[in-house]
Amino acid sequence: QLQLQESGPGLVKPSETLSLICSVSGGSISSSSYYWGWIRQPPGKGLEWIGDIYYTGRFNYNPSLQSRVTISVDTSRNRFSLKLISVTAADTALYHCASHNSTVVTPGDNWGQGSMVTVSS
Amino acid sequence: QSALTQAASVSGSPGQSITISCIGTSSDIGRYNYVSWFQRHPGKAPKLIIYDVTNRPSGVSHRFSASKSGNTASLTISGLQADDEADYFCSSYTSSISYVFGTGTKVTVL
Numbered sequence: 001q002l003q004l005q006e007s008g009p010g011l012v013k014p015s016e017t018l019s020l021i022c023s024v025s026g027g028s029i030s031s032s033s034y035y036w037g038w039i040r041q042p043p044g045k046g047l048e049w050i051g052d053i054y055y056t057g058r059f060n061y062n063p064s065l066q067s068r069v070t071i072s073v074d075t076s077r078n079r080f081s082l083k084l085i086s087v088t089a090a091d092t093a094l095y096h097c098a099s100h101n102s103t104v105v106t107p108g109d110n111w112g113q114g115s116m117v118t119v120s121s
Numbered sequence: 122q123s124a125l126t127q128a129a130s131v132s133g134s135p136g137q138s139i140t141i142s143c144i145g146t147s148s149d150i151g152r153y154n155y156v157s158w159f160q161r162h163p164g165k166a167p168k169l170i171i172y173d174v175t176n177r178p179s180g181v182s183h184r185f186s187a188s189k190s191g192n193t194a195s196l197t198i199s200g201l202q203a204d205d206e207a208d209y210f211c212s213s214y215t216s217s218i219s220y221v222f223g224t225g226t227k228v229t230v231l
Contacts, residue, residue, distance in 0.1 A: 039222075046124050046210070046222055046223070046224045046225055047210060047212075047222035047225075048222065049212075049219055049220040049221070049222065051219075060218055060219065061219075062122075062219045063122070063217050063219060064122070096166070096167070104172050104173070105153075105155040105172075105173070105214050106155070106157040106169060106172045106173075106212070106220075107157065107212050107220045107222070108167070108169065109169045109172065109178060110169075111166040111167045111168075112166060113164075113165065113166045114166070
C-alpha cells in the first residue's frame with residue numbers, strides 16, 4: 001500500500017513561490033502503475049484539482065492554474081513536488097498529494113493527509 | 122470550470138439509507154463515465170469509495186453504491202452506521218482534460 005506524506009513551508013509570502021514535496025513509500029515513483037498529483041482545499045471552500053504527472057514526465061494541469069504551476073518527479077529520492085509561482089492569499093489552502101492507478105481515471109485513489117500553506121506577509 | 126453541486130448536508134438514522142446527489146454539466150458528468158466519490162473523516166486523508174461511476178475499490182463496503190443519470194451522479198449509503206458520519210464529495214473528469222470536485226456533503230448519523 002502506497003503511503004504519501006506532504007512536507008514544506010507552512011507560510012509563504014505574497015508574490016513568492018510555494019514549494020511542496022510529497023514523499024512516497026511502499027512503491028516506486030518510477031512505476032508505470034501510477035500517476036502522481038496535487039489537490040488543494042482553501043479554508044471553507046471546496047476541493048480543487050491542481051494537476052498530475054506520470055513517471056515519463058507527461059503532465060496535466062488545471063487550466064486555471066497551468067500558467068503558475070509545475071509538478072515534477074524526483075526519482076532519486078522517490079518523491080514528487082509542486083511549485084506554484086506568484087502566490088496570493090487566494091492560494092492559502094490545505095494541499096494534498098495523491099496517487100492513482102494508471103488504469104483508473106480519478107483524481108486520487110490514495111491521498112496524503114495534507115499540508116496547510118498560508119500566504120501572508 | 123464550476124464546482125459540481127452537492128447538498129451541504131444530509132442526515133439519517135442508523136440502518137436507514139441516504140442518497141447524495143452530485144449535479145454537473147454536459148462537459149463533465151454528462152460526458153464521461155469517470156465519476157468518483159470520496160469519504161473524508163475529520164483530520165483524515167480522503168478515501169476513494171467509488172470510481173468509474175459505479176465501481177468500488179477493494180475493501181470498500183457494499184453498503185456504498187452509486188449511479189449516474191444524465192448530468193447527475195448519486196451515491197447511496199445503505200444500512201447507515203455511525204462510522205459513515207463524514208464528509209462526502211464527488212468528482213468528475215472534464216472536457217478540459219482536468220477534474221472538477223463537488224461542493225461536498227456532510228453526512229450526519231442521528
